[in-house]
Amino acid sequence: MQDNHAQVREVGLRDGLQMVQTILSTQQKLEWCRRMVAAGCTEIEVTSFVPPRIVPQFADSDEVARGALAIAGLHPSALVPNLKGAQRAFGAGLKSVHYVLSASNEHNLKNVRRSTKESAEDFYNIMAARDESGLRDVKLGAGVATAFGCTIAGHVDETTVLDLVEYLLKTGADEIAIADTVGYANPGQVRQLMRKVLELTGTTPVTCHFHDTRGLGLANVVAALDAGVRNFDSSLGGLGGCPFAPNATGNINTEDTVFLLESEGMSTGIDIDALLEIRGIVASWLPGEAFVGAIARAGLPKTFHAGMA
């Protein structure tokens, strides 16, 4: 891998689609994936193994996972909220599965109706289930949500986050994700926390998952880059939103994130013009949904070329 490589993982099919009114067909979801791969974006979180009665959008998660695995060049992953979801993801044949728990106990209770401690213990069970099934080739990542603050609990201690990261690493996590679930992070906080996280993780990959709820999403990407983070989650057209802040924007926008990273001299391998084309297609499938993003409005600078610095 080059020194200046940055990885952008598309989470619009998961974090984005869980917020929209329209249920996409399995075929549309897979077409979105195929087009992303053609645009150079090969890491996609394709679905979430939550109970369909909670999020009907993901009733087809098995089919999406199996279809995604058949797309050449794609590395599909999925989010799982618990052991049952993880077993479904393993069963579908996915080689990359992400588990998430909240640093804020209050948020964790609201999100999955159990304490952070119980969710942490469940990660141990999921890891054990993976190993007992002889699926050690499956990468099992773990994310810490509300790592920069919580709309319910407010302040979240850095040590709470770092202790969880240590536990997840000790339990065998193959990737650590640090998520600003509610858009509370600021650049100074990101730079400080991510430096400390990277001291703990060693060679384990670390991903930042930012929301742009309060306008600081891309500024936080720059701060994370400064700290040494090279992996970012983002959503095409900023699709999504925030269940805790109506009218607010959601994940950082994939097109704008790629634009920023390439402008900062990083190489993502992703073609922004192709992303804009996919954005138009996906938007046509989701009438009434807000698609945000500055590059879609204003276009690339005349001075832009990939990997600029």
Place this chain on the structure above:
Amino acid sequence: MQDNHAQVREVGLRDGLQMVQTILSTQQKLEWCRRMVAAGCTEIEVTSFVPPRIVPQFADSDEVARGALAIAGLHPSALVPNLKGAQRAFGAGLKSVHYVLSASNEHNLKNVRRSTKESAEDFYNIMAARDESGLRDVKLGAGVATAFGCTIAGHVDETTVLDLVEYLLKTGADEIAIADTVGYANPGQVRQLMRKVLELTGTTPVTCHFHDTRGLGLANVVAALDAGVRNFDSSLGGLGGCPFAPNATGNINTEDTVFLLESEGMSTGIDIDALLEIRGIVASWLPGEAFVGAIARAGLPKTFHAGMA
């Protein structure tokens, strides 16, 4: 002045209003100013001394300047495009006047129908006119527009910008502003250029004037802070836009900029809740104009307190 002080200058009455359809009354403009001062924002670019036939919004620039000078606590300034505009600003009694020229000769020709060299010579004439009129107490600042690239010419050389800064300083500029007029700047570029600018300016104040056209406005503020810049222009509600990119957003948003700076541990002296109230009032005066901004949509984080770090 404290070490952690950052200055936010409101330019919505100038850069914002020059783009809108509705002409505000002089009384409305002055009420906007009064309310900003009450919110703690005491630096306001209140008008532009351009010919009224070019920008009818500024036909009342004399009255606005005189009215603003009568507001206790306010330090009003105005933009001037040429000697004639400067003489009108001096005549109105303003103690702070900003001149601007473009690093891109093509942009300068389009903007003021003369070359950058001719505009640079005119700054000398304006400075001489000020001194001959015995107005040495008037601060005469100079801004370099399209300092990070140009929608017409494309790339702008760093040395072109730095040579202009040297010339403006030698001619006696009391402030240097570096403007990303078209929203082309990226954080790496900002950090690098602003470090070099600050090496030249010594004790002369330096202001960054960013547009959020391509979503990197606040990320660029963080980069400029890193470089040592402490003065920023911004516009309430991001009012304005970009004449060169229809549908694009304009100046960085004042509320979001104050939120970012305070989150980064800087002290602006400005009350964000009061800004949001003024935003609502100004928006009611300007039907149909786009007011953008993340804090207005999502609210402040529960964890926010001024000067956080």
